[in-house]
Amino acid sequence: MLPPRLHEVARHVLRGRPVADIGTDHARLPVFLVREGIVPSAIAIDNKVGPLAHAQRTITELECPAVALRQGDGLQPLQTGEVDTVVLAGLGGAKIISLLQAWPALATLPRVIMQPNTGWVAVRAWIAAQRIGLRQETMVREGEHTYLTLVIEPGVTVQHPWADDDEALLLGPRLMASRPPAWRAWVAAEHARLGRALRRASAAGATDLDPLRISLARMKRHLASD
Ligand SMILES: C[S@@+](CC[C@H](N)C(=O)[O-])C[C@H]1O[C@@H](n2cnc3c(N)ncnc32)[C@H](O)[C@@H]1O
Known part of the structure; x- marks a missing residue:
């Protein structure tokens, strides 16, 4: 097996x-x-x-x-x-x-x-x-x-039209189109993980939170259309 x-x-x-x-x-x-x-x-x-x-x-x-x-x-x-x-x-x-x-x-x-x-x-x-x-x-x-x-x-x-597209490089150009269940579960898990990281960084007084915020917003966009 x-x-x-x-x-x-x-x-x-x-x-x-x-x-x-x-x-x-x-x-x-x-x-x-x-x-x-x-x-x-x-x-x-x-x-x-x-x-x-x-x-x-x-x-x-x-x-x-x-x-x-x-x-x-x-x-x-x-x-x-x-x-x-x-x-x-x-x-x-x-x-x-x-x-x-x-x-x-x-x-x-x-x-x-x-x-x-x-x-x-x-x-x-x-x-x-x-x-x-x-x-x-x-x-x-x-x-x-x-x-x-x-x-x-x-x-x-x-x-590849997605060569310079950070979102496609992160989420997968074909997976973004086909949205299989395992991918949607992964997006949800990544969204939760990034949310925790942002809260931790913010509580620790970190100043440059923009990269985390951008990644989180990206994941959220793909959660939203489920
Ligand atoms: C984690 S195992 C993966 C085994 C199998 N492919 C799988 O997916 O279940 C990684 C294997 O790659 C071998 N490996 C690492 N670097 C390698 C290289 N440069 N050339 C050939 N084999 C390599 C390791 O010895 C190890 O046996």
């Missing part, structure tokens, strides 16, 4: 085409994808020995030899054209950007699925600055946590 956040990633993988999972750790995603017949084969990459041993146990226990393990930094162990989908889940946004930028053949990849656990605004800003096609943007909740999934097409060049 995959957790909901990894199910969300699996939903966007190109069917019938090989996949690479960067920072695979337990290798549950690539093993699931192969066993369910979603992809014919997978390359599971991690830069550390412990996670790779964990991945090997999963592959052995679930008898899934079509998942190959490689040790290395980010996408570096991949040859150009070896896979059609690359997944980067459970890493920080800044790390994901640096791993993608370090791979010279990025533009040859039909699809990259990212699930950054931090730095969402920076990841969107990078997509916009690189003019990379943004195919999908979704949110799921798992327990107390909210997970953002971004599906990009590095081979597609697009001028």
